[in-house]
Structure formats: C-alpha cells, structure tokens
Amino acid sequence: MTTRVFEKWYREDRLPHIFCTGCGNGTVMNCAIKAVEEMHWEIDDTIFVSGIGCSSRAPGYMSTDSLHTTHGRALTFATGVKMANPDLNVVVFTGDGDASAIGGNHFIHACRRNIDMTVICMNNMIYGMTGGQGSPCTPVGKISTTTPYGATEPVFDLAELAVAAGANHVARWTSYHTKELTRAIETGLATEGLSFIEAMVQCPTAYGRRNKFRKATDQVEWMRTHAILLQKVRRLEEEGKPIPEEHFAVGEFVHRQRPAMGVRR
Amino acid sequence: MQGNRACCEGALAAGCDFFGGYPITPSTEIAEMMALKLPKAGGTFIQMEDEIASMGAIIGASWTGARSMTATSGPGFSLMMENIGYAVMTETPCVVVNIQRGGPSTGQPTMSAQGDMMQCRFGPHGDVATIAVVPSTVQEMYELTAKAFNLADRFRVPTFVMSDETIGHMREKIVIPEKVDIVPRKPLLKGKLPFEADEDGVPGFAEFGRGHRVHVTGLTHDERGYPDTTDPEVHEKLVKRLYNKVESKRHEIADYDAVNTDAETVFITYGPCSRTVRQVLHDHPDECIGHLNLRIVWPFPEETLKIFANAKTFIVPELNLGQMVREIARHTTGEEVLSMPKIGGHIHTPAELYAAVEARK
Amino acid sequence: MKLKIDERRCKGCNLCTIVCPYNIFQEGRKLNERGIIVPVLDRPERCTNCRLRHLYGRQLCGACQMICPDQAIYWVEEDPYSEESVVIEF
Incomplete structure (x- = not known):
C-alpha cells in the first residue's frame, strides 16, 4: 500500500506536469487538493476552472470536470457555471497576470458579486508561460524581459484589492507555508461567498534566474524570510514604523459574511 | 409585439435557462425582458461587467447543461469574438443574438445595419464554422430564435441570431405556436470519450457534475480532451472535424x-x-x-x-x-x-x- | 512505513531539502536515467511519518510531500517479505 494521499484527485496519466523544475505551482496544487480532500468534496461535484498561463494549466492535471478557458476570463466562466448550477463546488486557479492585468475587471466584479467560489491566485510576479515578461505584480526594480532596466510601475496588492472589492475571505501565503496555505484554502472553501487566496510562488526559470536567485530553493528561502505576518505589519503601521523593504504581509486579510450569490441551494 | 420581445419569448419557449448580458442599444430590451421573465421561469439572469464576461458566463453555464444565451450589438459583438472562438473549439452550444447597428465602432447606435454578416462567420481567429440565422419579420424572430437553440445543441456550435435594429424595434402581430420543438443535446454515452465524434461529427455532450470528469480546453486537444498542441495531425483532425460538422450539413441546415x-x-x-x-x-x-x-x-x-x-x-x-x-x-x-x-x-x-x-x- | 522518491516524477528541484526537520533529503550528485539529479535520502528511518504513522493512525508531518511540486514523494507500507526490504547478498 502506498500513501500518495491525494492521488485520486490527480489525472495519473497526465503527470509529470509541464511546470519547470522547482516551480511553486505544483505545491499550490497539492495544498488546494489537500484542502478539497479535507472538505470531503466529491470529485464529481467539483469543478476546477482556470484561464491562461502557467497557473492555469493546473486543472488539466485534476481528475474532476475542469474548464481551461481564455486569458483572464476564468472568473466569468466560473460565474456562469456557479450561477447555472449552484450545487457544484467551483474552484478557480489563476495567476497574477491573468487575474490582475487582463482579467482585472472580471476579478473586481467577481469579488463584488461575492459568488460562492474559491479563487486561488498563484502569484509568481511574472508572466511565466510567455517567457518572463513584467506583470502588474512585478516588484519595482526587478528585471524581466520587458523591464530590462528594472520594473518602474508600482505593483498591485491583490489581497488588498480583493478586500476592497468585497470578497468574503482573503488570505495570502507563500508556497513555503504549505500548512498555512492549506488551512487558508480550506477556510476559503468552507466560506460562503468569494474566497480569494493569493499564493506567492517562486518562478525559478523566468523570475528567479534574472533576479539573483540561482536556485529554486533560494527564492523559497527569500519568501520565507521576507514574509511578515499581517498582525505585525498592522502593529508596525500603528507604531508609525516603516515596513522593511521588499517584505510582504502574509496571513488572513479578512473573513466576513457579506451576502453571497450562487450559494448551494 | 416588438422584435426584441419576440426574441425573448422564442428563447423562453425553447427552454432557455441562462442569460448573461450587458446593456447595449439596440438590443437592451432583450436583457430587460429576460431579467423580468427568466427568474420566474426558473432560469438565471445575470448582468455581467462587459460582453467578454457575458460570453464567458454563457459558455460556463452551457457546460452545466443550461441552454444559454446572450444578446448584444456591434461593439459588444466584437468584444465577444475571443470567447466565441473558444466556444467553437470546445464545442459549446450557445446562442448569441446580435441586433446589428451602424458601424464601425460606436457608429449609429439607433440605426439599422447589417455590417456584421462577415464578422459572425470569420470573426474569431482560426478556421471556424458557425451557424447564423437572420429573421426578416417579428414572427421569424420568434421562430428562428427558438430554432437557433436547437441548431446550437445539435451541432454544438455557437449560433447567431443576426437581426438588426429595424426588426428588433419593429412591432408586428405574431402568432405564438402552442408548442415549440425542443431537440435536446445528445448526451455522452458510456464508454465514449468526451470529444470522440459520432458519425455525424458531433460528440455526445459531457455535462459537468455528471461524473464524466471531462477536461475542457481551448487548446488543441485529442479525443480525451487533453491538450496536444504540437502534433500537426491532431490539430488538423480536430479543426477539420469542427469545420465539416457544420459545413457538410449545409443542405440540412438551409432554411x-x-x-x-x-x-x-x-x-x-x-x-x-x-x-x-x-x-x-x-x-x-x-x-x-x-x-x-x-x-x-x-x-x-x-x-x-x-x-x-x-x-x-x-x-x-x-x-x-x-x-x-x-x-x-x-x-x-x-x-x-x-x-x-x-x-x-x-x-x-x-x-x-x-x-x-x-x-x- | 518507508519514504520514497518517485524517480519518474522528480525533477530535482531540491525543495524537499529545505523543509525536512531531520534533513533527511540531501542534494544528490548522480544523474539518473532521465538526466535528473534526484535528492538522496539520509537515514530515512528517522522520518516521523515512517516511525509514528501507525501509532497515531494518521498522516504526520508530511512537509516534504506537500512542498514537492512534482508529487514525487510518498510512503510505502513496509512488508517484511517484500523484495524491497530483503537484500540478498552473495
């Protein structure tokens, strides 16, 4: 007997997947599947939806019904699925470019409508599938193929955006924090209304390679050391102290009970 | 009855149970009427944030087995093109009503035109084959809208109702038949792959939530639905089938x-x-x-x-x-x-x- | 229980080497037949899940399995009569 815990959720014939060596997306897939498993959801009642990009290849490896849609539009398709049949459990995989650039409008409106689904955004701070172009989440000063002199545009804070737009549950963790990420996704799945979980992931091929992370493990280490708990960030803000440079907040941003749409009948 | 209203009545008679739309002159009456009538008929009306989202929503809804529809006009129709191509590739039945107006661009929102006739056929990128019906009276608007649902479900293609401002805003007497023929989608049979075509070139429909565990993708895919983007044979076989399943039946479809x-x-x-x-x-x-x-x-x-x-x-x-x-x-x-x-x-x-x-x- | 790395799936990213509390995973040195340097296991019998899973009746720790992006890490039930644990030396 082997203990491949969530093997039944993967399409065995499709693995190994196309993600590069050390890509964090596989880790986030594990966390999502573990969370779904903990919820005791049935494979046949669960739909994974995604757009285009590295992150969006994830549903193709999952043994449920899955919808791999057009770039940025995953949330619109998911809205259609959930509103037409609220008995299905809908989980959306998206990336930073997919959710915030081309799909920014759909993202804020899905949060506003608060449709009962869980959105997992794998934020690798870059467009990975097209070879490493700058995205709205590429930090200032970082190198990508379209920002060869360092990115100059301010970044989107996706979690804060989701809070402002009205999502019921918003959390951010990294692919290093697998336990916390799994728990955040699980809370999201259990929450009525839209849950947005931003998972910071390493992209060794397109991002790390150009930004002084020689190995995938280096970038994971960086995420571990540069993630500060949201509570600490708030405390620093209250005390009027600056947040250390390049650090980002992790934790549960909001958990509330705004009225939701498309809740199971 | 107004043309746009006849369109709604036809759709409701044909069992439409999902409408995702965005207001645009001169098609807005369809969305208004659907918002009024669809919830009472047990369906779902949702006003999306734009036409791209409307098209996405009706494709998503269609995969749960719903008969889904949207209505728009020129500028919105252009926005929908990407997702219409997706619907062709994934063989998603859906109905798009285009109440045409003067173009290009914002053009003449309240005037009549037929400038989108080529766009509905060649609009999406790649080789596509779709079905377009054009009503010339309010009566035909009712009948052809209902027929469009049957054609969409039979051939699993997006089907267009290419009307225009004149018919959409015209008021005429119509005779509503006792019953409209509804030809349901052919379901996926046990033992068949989700994109394995039957003799007519159309595969059975693997509805979500029924245990088919289908993977739907806009990438070139094989009969299992799994992406295979580098094999020229797989692409040729798929796109030719998608094209021929409609084009080879032109005699049957003709009206x-x-x-x-x-x-x-x-x-x-x-x-x-x-x-x-x-x-x-x-x-x-x-x-x-x-x-x-x-x-x-x-x-x-x-x-x-x-x-x-x-x-x-x-x-x-x-x-x-x-x-x-x-x-x-x-x-x-x-x-x-x-x-x-x-x-x-x-x-x-x-x-x-x-x-x-x-x-x- | 016995800790295993599926060599057909491992891509050699070494993420497992940074999460194991016992440092069981060590960077490998040898290319396997797929041209990948798979991490090697240093005294895997120390693994918490290997030792205590049966006692507790549930999955323990599992940090390596969760972080492995390629779903390559798993455990097998040790069967005293299976080939895996019987080493025949001549």
Missing part, C-alpha cells in the same frame, strides 16, 4: 423561401431587405420577379441559387457595402450579380429596388 423560381431577375435578400422586396413583388404582381429570402445565411446554402434555373441577374440589396454579395458571386455560374449596398440607417425603398429591375429589362 429559405423562394418565390417565382422561373424568373430571370432574382432578388436575394436576408433580414429587413426581404420586406422591401416583398413589397416590390406585391406592387408588381404581373411581373415575374424572383425572390430568395435566406433565413439561414451561414453555412451559406449555395445550392439554393440553382433553384432559379432561368436566372440571368441576381440583385443583392444589403444594409452594408456589400458583404453577402461576395459569397453569392462566389457560387454563381455566369449569372450577373448586382450589389445594391445601402448604409446610413434607412432601408431600401421599393422604388429603388424596382428601378434596378426596370434597368434590367
């Missing part, structure tokens, strides 16, 4: 009226221009003027041109600078094809059309 089939001068029209030609025929009952009214323009029913065995001239009045006339010219064998374009928002007058007939005498 038209032919009047005075022995005439030498024949009008070929679709949509509101057919009304003007009917008036010309009514005003000149003694003259033998042929008239072919196309209710389905795509796939183009080329064999209908052969009905007019004595034809010397085909006259094609259109509310654009000549779009379908090119398709007609492509299929004629020696007959003269005369285009009568008209843009600006008004339709042809009977006198204008009759003058063209006079000139041929």
